[in-house]
Amino acid sequence: MGEVIVVTSGKGGVGKTTTSANIGTGLASAGFSVVLVDTDIGLRNLDVVMGLENRIVYDLVDVTSENCRLKQALIKDKRFPNLHLLPAAQTKDKTAVSPEQMKALAEELKKEFDYAIIDCPAGIEQGFRNAIAGADRAVVVCTPEVSSVRDADRIIGLLEAADLKNPKLIINRIRPQMVKRGDMMDIDDILDILAIDLIGVVPEDESIVISTNRGEPCVMDKNSKAGEAYRRITKRIQGEEVPLMNLEVPEGLMDKLKKLIGLR
Amino acid sequence: MTRTEHVALKGTREGLVLYFDPLADFGLLLTELNKLLKDSVQFLQGATVRCFAGDKEYSEDEHDQLTNLLQEHQLELGGWLTTEEVYVPGKVQSQAIEKETRLGDEGMVEGPCLFVERNLRNGNSVQYEGHVVVLGDVNPGAEIIATGNIVVLGSLRGVAHAGATGERKASVSAYHLAPTQLRIADLVTRAPDEDAEERGPEIARIKDDRLIVEAAGLTGFRAKGR
Numbered sequence: 001m002g003e004v005i006v007v008t009s010g011k012g013g014v015g016k017t018t019t020s021a022n023i024g025t026g027l028a029s030a031g032f033s034v035v036l037v038d039t040d041i042g043l044r045n046l047d048v049v050m051g052l053e054n055r056i057v058y059d060l061v062d063v064t065s066e067n068c069r070l071k072q073a074l075i076k077d078k079r080f081p082n083l084h085l086l087p088a089a090q091t092k093d094k095t096a097v098s099p100e101q102m103k104a105l106a107e108e109l110k111k112e113f114d115y116a117i118i119d120c121p122a123g124i125e126q127g128f129r130n131a132i133a134g135a136d137r138a139v140v141v142c143t144p145e146v147s148s149v150r151d152a153d154r155i156i157g158l159l160e161a162a163d164l165k166n167p168k169l170i171i172n173r174i175r176p177q178m179v180k181r182g183d184m185m186d187i188d189d190i191l192d193i194l195a196i197d198l199i200g201v202v203p204e205d206e207s208i209v210i211s212t213n214r215g216e217p218c219v220m221d222k223n224s225k226a227g228e229a230y231r232r233i234t235k236r237i238q239g240e241e242v243p244l245m246n247l248e249v250p251e252g253l254m255d256k257l258k259k260l261i262g263l264r
Numbered sequence: 265m266t267r268t269e270h271v272a273l274k275g276t277r278e279g280l281v282l283y284f285d286p287l288a289d290f291g292l293l294l295t296e297l298n299k300l301l302k303d304s305v306q307f308l309q310g311a312t313v314r315c316f317a318g319d320k321e322y323s324e325d326e327h328d329q330l331t332n333l334l335q336e337h338q339l340e341l342g343g344w345l346t347t348e349e350v351y352v353p354g355k356v357q358s359q360a361i362e363k364e365t366r367l368g369d370e371g372m373v374e375g376p377c378l379f380v381e382r383n384l385r386n387g388n389s390v391q392y393e394g395h396v397v398v399l400g401d402v403n404p405g406a407e408i409i410a411t412g413n414i415v416v417l418g419s420l421r422g423v424a425h426a427g428a429t430g431e432r433k434a435s436v437s438a439y440h441l442a443p444t445q446l447r448i449a450d451l452v453t454r455a456p457d458e459d460a461e462e463r464g465p466e467i468a469r470i471k472d473d474r475l476i477v478e479a480a481g482l483t484g485f486r487a488k489g490r
Contacts, residue, residue, distance in 0.1 A: 150386055153403050157385030
């Protein structure tokens, strides 16, 4: 029996889709059978980020309204045969699916896969309620901005009210240099308000933009810092204890030289 | 307490009480009541009010008009009070009120109390006729509205309104008092813009018509070298 994990945030643009794609790909590369479900009906993105846009024939709404079988709508990933995508419909809206249908779908997916990662739309309306309906666990993504933390707090309250206890937190797009200067909220400031378990901190990284545009999740990129952060998150989702990534600002050339000649 | 010339609305320990001037014309009373309710804040919605008009008795028709008006403001008429049941200045007070005064003299207040045994997050709202104690944090975007006092054993960063029905003796206290906005009875204030960290527990209350914040009396605790 698999597990359904919803990736949510409240606020838009904080990295839910990127996180979903990377966690899903990471779990698949570890050998699990994984399905990514895009519930952002009308504004689907996950297919683009995964580079699978041109393979869509059927979508989520076709499955829930029984236009097709689940197997027909699942798209196999380019890189991993054990990774699948269930895309959202682009021409309908959020009301095309009901929470009950999502629950039934989640049950069906759990039979087939080890993990189902649900990419939740922004907001707290029907799209959100659909996305969390069948979930066993929740991951909340937030950026170190006051507005994002506010929305994450609201979302955590709603998740708890919906009996999704102990959601986990991912802090995305942190910029260690700005935090060091005191210009950005640091991890403790955020945890102070949200008071939930942190499972990952992802640094702001240009490689995300590149990999997103290419349709190749950066979790597979050994040179990407964000990719490294997502690899650790993937391990923590499997229940492994791994330390948070070291986000220390790298030393300057002078510091290195000094260290070399033994001044420090 | 909110009032016009012939009508007064007061929060008591037993709930909201409307006082009518027995000598005033009923039509005038309704007009004043309408204005009063329009001006008062929305937190009254859903509450039950009881009325008092001395020994005067109103006709059934007038009674219906009153019920309708209250309903328009989402209030429910809970019945009429007799002279024995209400506090009227100059009259003999009932035993309960005497007891409260006595306890009040010693710096004690009693009444119903709600314990919130979790964090209140953005979007949560607690409204209660009585005192509210939160065993956790109150985050920005959450609100507490109480007719009595509010105590937060954690950080208060949301909105708190104590003495919401006009009790000016109400207080708001928190281990870390940094509310978005703080209201007591009819006074409103907001936290200072600079963020002074770690001030320790504080109490906000009304003194001389102004809302002031002072450190909670932990002299003994502090003396032990904190």
